[in-house]
Amino acid sequence: MIGPLLRRDLGLLLPGGRGGAGVLPLLFFLAVAMLYPFAVGPDAQLLAQTGGGVIWVAALLAAILPLEKLVTADLDAGVFDQLHLRGASEELAVASRLLAHWLAFAPLLLLATLPAAALLGLSGETLRPVLLGLLAGTPGLAAVGLIVAALTASLRGGAALAGLMVIPLAVPILIFGAGALSRPESSGLLLTAAISLGLCAIAPFAAGAAIRSAREE
Amino acid sequence: MQARLAAKDLACRRGDSLLFRGLSLECDSGAAVHVTGANGVGKSSLIRILAGLLRPFAGTVETVGGIGLVDERLALDEALPLGKALAFWETLDGCRDAGRAMELLDLANLLDVPVRFLSTGQRKRAALARLLNRNCPIWLLDEPLNGLDTEAQKAFEALIAQHCQGGGIAIVASHQPIALPSPRAIALAEFAA
Numbered sequence: 001m002i003g004p005l006l007r008r009d010l011g012l013l014l015p016g017g018r019g020g021a022g023v024l025p026l027l028f029f030l031a032v033a034m035l036y037p038f039a040v041g042p043d044a045q046l047l048a049q050t051g052g053g054v055i056w057v058a059a060l061l062a063a064i065l066p067l068e069k070l071v072t073a074d075l076d077a078g079v080f081d082q083l084h085l086r087g088a089s090e091e092l093a094v095a096s097r098l099l100a101h102w103l104a105f106a107p108l109l110l111l112a113t114l115p116a117a118a119l120l121g122l123s124g125e126t127l128r129p130v131l132l133g134l135l136a137g138t139p140g141l142a143a144v145g146l147i148v149a150a151l152t153a154s155l156r157g158g159a160a161l162a163g164l165m166v167i168p169l170a171v172p173i174l175i176f177g178a179g180a181l182s183r184p185e186s187s188g189l190l191l192t193a194a195i196s197l198g199l200c201a202i203a204p205f206a207a208g209a210a211i212r213s214a215r216e217e
Numbered sequence: 218m219q220a221r222l223a224a225k226d227l228a229c230r231r232g233d234s235l236l237f238r239g240l241s242l243e244c245d246s247g248a249a250v251h252v253t254g255a256n257g258v259g260k261s262s263l264i265r266i267l268a269g270l271l272r273p274f275a276g277t278v279e280t281v282g283g284i285g286l287v288d289e290r291l292a293l294d295e296a297l298p299l300g301k302a303l304a305f306w307e308t309l310d311g312c313r314d315a316g317r318a319m320e321l322l323d324l325a326n327l328l329d330v331p332v333r334f335l336s337t338g339q340r341k342r343a344a345l346a347r348l349l350n351r352n353c354p355i356w357l358l359d360e361p362l363n364g365l366d367t368e369a370q371k372a373f374e375a376l377i378a379q380h381c382q383g384g385g386i387a388i389v390a391s392h393q394p395i396a397l398p399s400p401r402a403i404a405l406a407e408f409a410a
Binding site: 001004008012018076077078081082083084085086088168215216 | 263268269270271272283284285286288291292293294295296297305308309310347351384
């Protein structure tokens with residue numbers, strides 16, 4: 001059951017796919033990295049000092065863009081109903097979507113971090129914890145996004161609300177992930193990974209329950 | 218095909234109003250039931266309760282055998298060609314002879330057309346193809362004739378008769394007349410609270 005589900009979800013969400021946001025989040029991410037030097041001026045030292053944090057904020061905001069299409073379309077089309085009748089629980093459907101969402105979003109974001117780091121003049125030493133932190137943090141961002149997308153799927157104006165709800169929930173990831181930039185030891189990264197794993201474990205159940213309750217309306 | 222559907226003392230509440238109550242229904246293999254009633258009387262809700270997608274306000278539903286549901290929601294990817302969109306459900310349902318349903322429902326020449334370009338009647342036929350491919354004993358149909366032309370309606374009535382003859386159950390909620398193999402009908406208005 002999970003094989004065909006995952007194949008369909010990837011077909012929907014991967015860039016160039018038919019239902020996702022495509023490469024827009026990526027371009028948004030790069031655009032923020034490009035705008036920042038214009039805003040604060042060409043002071044190389046300042047840019048290098050704050051660039052890592054800017055990349056984190058840009059990544060968080062870019063993670064909000066694909067949420068609108070994550071759950072709503074399938075809920076409206078009755079796909080979850082038909083899956084339910086075939087014995088595929090909402091939890092399973094959401095777990096598959098979580099994996100597909102992360103695959104569609106995170107690897108390319110990590111790649112785009114390289115040109116973004118170049119634009120901000122980050123050194124190799126700073127880049128490494130940024131990349132590792134994003135690797136540890138993006139599963140958590142994907143999980144929070146999916147939970148919020150499922151919660152707001154049946155609401156009018158849900159997309160805007162989803163953006164607002166993701167930001168506070170993503171703060172712990174941001175604190176430890178971006179915080180790892182200023183500390184030499186790896187505890188920040190490990191905490192980010194721990195938060196991510198916890199969120200990924202909760203996400204299928206929380207989002208699954210949200211979809212079930214949306215159906216009862 | 219062994220199938221059974223038993224609903225006992227169902228009541229359905231939407232918002233603050235009780236739509237119907239005290240509705241019991243027993244179906245064994247080969248049964249066909251026509252659920253009738255005006256708009257808003259609770260036909261769709263009853264179908265969704267029987268499918269297990271909506272919790273009844275009171276009462277229980279027991280089913281033996283897989284359930285196939287056709288309602289106004291297509292559950293096919295709009296951007297995909299019809300053939301590929303149906304193929305997803307065929308894989309999940311383990312369907313081997315998908316060609317049969319395409320032929321019976323006259324969809325064979327539409328397989329390359331993206332779902333979003335299909336007309337109302339064609340969309341309904343696509344949903345019915347998904348139902349046939351599922352090869353399950355219990356059919357729950359919510360307004361299955363909507364959008365179908367007379368020819369397609371006749372063809373689908375024949376398919377229901379064939380399904381019931383093979384031991385299947387068909388429960389059809391429809392405000393328009395439909396020829397079913399047995400004249401059993403439930404007027405939902407009689408159970409209005």
